[in-house]
Amino acid sequence: MEGSARSSIRRFWQMRLLAIISLCVFSALICEERHALRAAEPAGPDVARVYGYLQKVCAIGPRISGSKGMTQQQEMLRVHFTNLGAKVFLQEWDTPHPITGQPVRLKNMLVSWHPEATERVLLCCHYDTRPKPDEEQNPRMQEAPFIGANDGGSGVAVLMELGNFLPGLPVKKGVDFLFFDAEEFIFQKPGKFFLGSEYFSTQYRDSPPPFRYSCGVLLDMVGDKDLKIWQEVNSAQMAGFVTDSVWASAKAVGVKEFVARRKHTLNDDHLALNQIAGIPTCDVIDFDYPHWHKRNDLPAACSGESLAKVTAVMLHWIQNLPVARP
Numbered sequence: 001m002e003g004s005a006r007s008s009i010r011r012f013w014q015m016r017l018l019a020i021i022s023l024c025v026f027s028a029l030i031c032e033e034r035h036a037l038r039a040a041e042p043a044g045p046d047v048a049r050v051y052g053y054l055q056k057v058c059a060i061g062p063r064i065s066g067s068k069g070m071t072q073q074q075e076m077l078r079v080h081f082t083n084l085g086a087k088v089f090l091q092e093w094d095t096p097h098p099i100t101g102q103p104v105r106l107k108n109m110l111v112s113w114h115p116e117a118t119e120r121v122l123l124c125c126h127y128d129t130r131p132k133p134d135e136e137q138n139p140r141m142q143e144a145p146f147i148g149a150n151d152g153g154s155g156v157a158v159l160m161e162l163g164n165f166l167p168g169l170p171v172k173k174g175v176d177f178l179f180f181d182a183e184e185f186i187f188q189k190p191g192k193f194f195l196g197s198e199y200f201s202t203q204y205r206d207s208p209p210p211f212r213y214s215c216g217v218l219l220d221m222v223g224d225k226d227l228k229i230w231q232e233v234n235s236a237q238m239a240g241f242v243t244d245s246v247w248a249s250a251k252a253v254g255v256k257e258f259v260a261r262r263k264h265t266l267n268d269d270h271l272a273l274n275q276i277a278g279i280p281t282c283d284v285i286d287f288d289y290p291h292w293h294k295r296n297d298l299p300a301a302c303s304g305e306s307l308a309k310v311t312a313v314m315l316h317w318i319q320n321l322p323v324a325r326p
């Protein structure tokens, strides 16, 4: 009786040991599989997510400077970037309304990653929308709301997507996302463009902050379904090394929609950064867009693939920042 009890106890422990060993082997296998799954996950931008950001921005409706839609967008962006760990600042000032002359409060939004770094780079876009789709030939069509999915929304969506990667990114410099207000607070032609970038650049020049921007990239109209981004002539002339580095990043990540040849010469927010602030800045813009300043500049004319490709280029660029040519 005693002998059989002892052997049954031994058997019990043997069984337990066997069970524990099997469990360990099983867990190790599962763990390895999980690692393999994680390694197989795409590390790059998410097509559906970035398109979702564009839809979210456009669902607000028009985001005209000083409007409720603009305030709603600012709040949405503040929450988005604060949740990702960035510091969000507003630069505010008043401008007379182009028609009524009444003061309108304008706000550039600065989203700061690693705010302690004194060497920084800028990634910017405008986040206001044109008051009317005034490229429509039929004056009745000009009364339709202008949603500005590509012109106003696409840069915002790319920076929102890029924000998901910034916290874990080993970058050599601090990165600031800058959203310009009043790029086109224009009710009748000719009007004054670029109020936000000119205000920011003048402040940067006249009341220098305790850090410097070594260079910048402006994103404008980067969501076109039929994406093709040529080098912009002013950018190539004023910020050649930045332009070269962006197209080098596109080549490195295999985004063929960036064509390394010059096409349009454009006035955009990058002029103030180059000429007033002295920050070499390149404009990344697809200006061959059939819905430019028309009512059909809607999310349907844009694609998540285009937005994700531009995000991928910028993600590579941030990790391979250019050095100014002597």
Ligand SMILES: [Zn+2]
Residues within 6 Å of the ligand: 130, 151, 184, 293
């Ligand atoms: Zn525009």
